[in-house]
Amino acid sequence: MVVLSASVCTRQGKALVSRQFVEMNRLRVEGLLAAFPKLIGHAKQHTYVETDAVRYVYQPLENNLYLLLVTTKASNIVEDLGTLRLLAKVVPDVAGGMQEHAINEHAFELIFAFDEVLTAGGYKEDVSLSAIRTNLLMDSHEEKIAKALQQSKEDAARAEMAKKAKALQEEKMAQLRQQFVSGQVPTGPVGRMEGFGGGGMPQQSGGFMDHFQQQHEQPAVQEEYNPYAALQQPKVSAPSAPKVLAKSGMKLGGMGGGKKDSLMAAMAAEDNLFGGASKGGAAADFGFGAPVAPPAAAPSTPLTLVLEEKITVNMSREGGVEACEVKGILNLTANTDVGAAAVISVNKARLPPSFNFATHPKVDKKGYEQQGVLSLKGGKGFPVGRSVGILRWSYGNDDAAPISINCWPENEGSGRILVSIEMELTRKDLVLHDVNILLPLGTAESPAIESIDGQYKHDPTAGMMCWHFDVVDANTNSSGSLEFSVPGNNPEAFFPIQIGFRSETLLCPIEITGVTNSSSGAPIPNQMTKTFMPDSYQIA
Template sequence: MVVLSAAVLSRNGKALVARQFVEMSRMRIEGLLAAFPKLIGGGSTQHTFVETESVRYVYQPVETLYLLLITNKGSNIVEDLDTLRLLSKVLSEVAGGLTPERVSNAAFEIVFAFDEAIAVGGFKESVNLRAIQTNLEMESHEEKLALLIKRDHELQAKKDAAAKAAEIRERNRNAQRNPGSGGMQGIGGGMGGGIGGGIGSDSYSSSNAMPPPATSAPAPEPAPRRSEPPRAAARGMKLGGGGRMGNTLAQLAAEANLAPEMLVPRGPNDAAAQAVAAAQAAAQAPQAAAYPLTLSVEEKLSVRLSREGVVEAMEVKGALSLTANVNEAARCGVQLQLTGQPGMTFQTHPKIAKGPFDESQMLTLKDQRKGFPVGRGVGVLRWSFATSEESALPLSINCWPEDTGDGNFTVSIEYERQKGDMTLMNVELVIPTGGEDSPEILDCSSGQATFNRVTGDMLWQFDAIDDSNATGTLEFSCPGTDDDAFFPLSVRFRSENPYCAISISAATSLDDDSPLHFEFSRLVQPDSYTVQ
């Protein structure tokens, strides 16, 4: 396989991080990344690929982002998917969260981690997540030794400086106790210098005499300086002095997303500052949307379970957002088909006509002379649902820490998928251990178990939990003194199967009743999912 580039993009196609593993021009990689949003369709699966005449796009939706591999068409798709799964785990671990802000803040760390997974030339390295974490820590015995030597030199320099300061203070005290000896030395030195060779100055000086005080001899007057002709001021390089420099700085500002004042001085007539500002404005211009209308469903779960597995609280909050990407789609009507859970309540936005929604689940504005805002998503419908039934849970978790009596605990964890129509992706169970020692994994029926030394958490990760692995167990042993150290246990995942079964039958323009093409996405993820 040959991976040309690995990138992380937002859902609207904006590139957040891109790492190239073969030599290619910037114009080409920008063209490949810009073409990606136009090639994918409205639907999405866990692993998806699309091909062009020259390259293959292998991508995976990761919450609100896309993780993308660009490979040549002769690449092995099985190895590409394996690489994509590894990079997904690396991205979650390094960025600390799958949001555009966190990815942008950890851009360099993500690039370093991608370099550990894929070698120069685009070939996959034989590494796993634990090996990548070890390589990123970069613990070096030589570095530690160099730091110890540097610290010893600093301590020795401080001691020498303290001894020298004490010596100077002692010399000053001796000079204050014996002021006469300093005066005689001044007379002897003056006579020896004035008489010259007749009487040597050595007969009046002593090797043990202290140096004269600073006021014993007047300071010589400085010699008059000769007037020099004025010199022409040297001509140096000036920022903003030429059009070529302004263009270069404008390109740098656009590439690095820097503010203009960080590169050139601000001024009303500064051509370079104007060029930088124009380049930055062009870089931040919104990209053209692939669909006139975008509709997205997002549900947030708040679940709290007891250690015995009892549902103490469970709440689902969802919302449907509508974005008109072009003016022609601002005045539109959307026909829904939705089926809620028992006890689920719905509420429309105050500007949505309530009558058509209650009668036929149609979403339109009350004032049809106006339209939805263009380029900005607005919530048009929201719903909520609360229950204490275990059958409504995505996952039931059972955690049993047992004291073995020798200063160690054996922890057994079992999960079971309760909601059969929900496929969970990028699942991660986070079990705190309360220490930095790596636990011994005794059994892991499915998924992958790793230990994060930085946080002291055991991570049990799955690419997906579906019918093939609806249940699973993990057992590990680690030092401990209290079973409270293994709680609270938290769960993270994403799914495209919301609790509110909602679909879009049609979207039409109110101007001419013509159908509107739309993009529809669904996302379910926990806001808080803990076992306490």
């Protein structure tokens, strides 16, 4: 058999779908289809009709539609009828019905189905209806495997990109938190803080961390290091010595040859016994847009003493102390020659054994052990205009942590996280000022405050929130709570939490009992300050 074309047409000879299997031009096809209605007449019930050149094999369908095969006259009529019956099953199976609109909508699918029944040249394939369905679906096991491999590669690449993006975001957030706490100038653009919440204080003009104190090369004892001075006007620093620049440091006892002991040099550099700029430089003003502090006034006393303690704390999310260490130092600055001849007396006999004390190697250790007196060996005076550390102490018990934080982020299941935080003062003997609890939010969206004790600020660029108390002591704000919600679904985004504060009360009960002249024993006027602050206070 040779099938010239297969068509689905109307009774008037209008072709809805027509497929040619031999080379035929359009005019001939249209002529053959136009002649078909005239040949079948109105009363004939035959399934084929012949002309001088071709044979029409047809089957009436529903809605005045016909399935028509145009074959050569030499074609086997039995095979033609079998082909016609198979195509009559294919058409409704592919089009989903015998309506004209269904045939038009599935025209290409019907052409593909005709190609499965008849090959190029018009020869019938030995194929069943189920095989035609399978071929039309083009279901290939190899293709499925290839697609599965491609999908797995895309999923792996997407997961790797998400992992790297998360790592970069966490690194960026860690840098922002470090800058946020330490007061360093950010390298990128810094967002502006939104207005105060809770306490209702007016919003400060300027952006978050917009202002920083200018770095000065002056002794550390003159500085009142306060990186958490948010929400208050900056205080004037203690009187400082005239600015003296020294690159190589000075030696006590005149010039001398020989190589310095490496341990001695390291300790001297750490405590600045041989002069030079202070260890940290001038502290940056955390400020929340506070104005820059005015220049420090000239020293008004022969001697300046600073007792400074810093605490490092790592806490769990439930409020338990995992690690705690306190380090303190007594810094001395001789502003004049009178101050250089000072002898410092401390209450050594009353200091608890739980604190470990160590004098600088240049200090007369025997005088300190026997009498609690701090002075340089050989009766030498302290260098003028330099800050020197003469006594250090440390403490490592967990009870030193002054604040505990209990943080509970809960996923509400609606694309938001509800965060409940409790703060409690655990050291009732301390008075803490400018307490700032810094929380990463994992989003730039503003938190929706449900309830709050104290005040808060939000930095959308850093994605952080600052919970602030002016004063925390046994009588004022010894505990507080904060509850808010933010968009998200990751409770881990709120850690680590960092705490900053300052206090004029030390954990160590050390006292300066006397400051006298080494020669005459006369009292020397002095200015003394005490500072206690965190070096690192983190809840992870």
